[in-house]
Amino acid sequence: MSYETLLVEMHGRVGLITLNRPQALNALNATVMRELDAALKTFDADRNIGAIVIAGSEKAFAAGADIKEMQSLDFVDSYLGDFLGGWEHVADARKPMVAAVSGYALGGGCELAMMCDFIIASETAKFGQPEITLGVIPGMGGSQRLTRAVGKAKAMDLILTGRMMDAAEAERAGLVARVVAPERLVEEALAAAEKIASFSLPAVMMAKEAVNRSLEVTLAEGLRFERRLFQSLFATEDQKEGMAAFVGKRKAEFKHR
Numbered sequence: 001m002s003y004e005t006l007l008v009e010m011h012g013r014v015g016l017i018t019l020n021r022p023q024a025l026n027a028l029n030a031t032v033m034r035e036l037d038a039a040l041k042t043f044d045a046d047r048n049i050g051a052i053v054i055a056g057s058e059k060a061f062a063a064g065a066d067i068k069e070m071q072s073l074d075f076v077d078s079y080l081g082d083f084l085g086g087w088e089h090v091a092d093a094r095k096p097m098v099a100a101v102s103g104y105a106l107g108g109g110c111e112l113a114m115m116c117d118f119i120i121a122s123e124t125a126k127f128g129q130p131e132i133t134l135g136v137i138p139g140m141g142g143s144q145r146l147t148r149a150v151g152k153a154k155a156m157d158l159i160l161t162g163r164m165m166d167a168a169e170a171e172r173a174g175l176v177a178r179v180v181a182p183e184r185l186v187e188e189a190l191a192a193a194e195k196i197a198s199f200s201l202p203a204v205m206m207a208k209e210a211v212n213r214s215l216e217v218t219l220a221e222g223l224r225f226e227r228r229l230f231q232s233l234f235a236t237e238d239q240k241e242g243m244a245a246f247v248g249k250r251k252a253e254f255k256h257r
């Protein structure tokens with residue numbers, strides 16, 4: 001499949017998707033999001049892929065939803081067409097997604113990064129939800145995911161003032177998992193994704209599901225859910241292989257079954 005707004009590659013067991021609208025700092029529009037959804041669905045369905053990296057350019061991961069395309073929208077079209085509704089599908093991917101963020105991750109760009117399972121940022125990254133400066137509010141999950149990631153005080157600060165935070169502040173706040181030098185960003189994100197993809201795919205997918213469930217249910221419910229998933233992994237060949245390899249002092253050869 002060919003894409004107009006993305007570069008899509010496979011690096012061993014890792015799918016790399018690079019946003020590619022440099023003229024608009026990777027601003028997100030219906031085409032980008034439709035293509036992103038298609039690329040993610042393809043990787044998610046491919047047994048040979050164990051993890052996915054989403055990257056942008058050095059200057060911008062994504063500078064938000066496309067303001068020029070959005071500006072003439074009215075309420076009825078927005079509501080009847082459920083504007084942004086379908087964009088949430090990015091978060092439906094069942095395989096781990098790593099966001100590799102360099103430069104601007106603003107508005108929808110920050111929200112897209114937060115739909116991934118964790119963010120590796122370059123020292124140049126700048127995160128923000130500047131929608132308030134445009135007379136609107138976040139619409140792709142910013143008020144919900146940012147608040148869960150950094151807490152109410154900082155989320156309110158960023159969303160109400162529209163200010164940007166740099167990579168160091170984002171790491172301190174818990175939005176970003178690691179900060180690396182700009183020239184090492186994609187390499188580091190691919191290495192993290194390759195590490196994940198080297199483990200048993202059912203175990204990796206269940207680990208993602210268990211962590212995400214913790215954001216939605218009570219502690220008791222979450223603990224029960226985790227325990228059931230844990231117990232179910234004893235039905236896999238990979239559990240036998242992983243534990244036999246440890247006992248035999250050798251490297252595990254996971255078959256992802």
Ligand SMILES: CC(C)=CC(=O)SCCNC(=O)CCNC(=O)[C@H](O)C(C)(C)COP(=O)(O)OP(=O)(O)OC[C@H]1O[C@@H](n2cnc3c(N)ncnc32)[C@H](O)[C@@H]1OP(=O)(O)O
Pocket residue numbers: 023024025027063064065066067068069104106107108109130131134137138139140
């Ligand atoms: C998802 C929801 C609900 C909402 C949103 O995401 S709203 C958008 C939130 N994002 C923003 O408000 C950021 C807008 N962009 C900027 O403030 C600046 O572009 C910048 C600070 C990111 C970078 O400034 P810089 O001076 O370095 O670059 P520009 O000349 O401003 O931009 C280059 C080129 O890209 C176009 N551009 C940038 N961002 C967007 C965008 N979000 N939508 C559409 N186009 C964008 C910019 O207009 C310029 O193109 P032209 O030279 O053709 O005008």
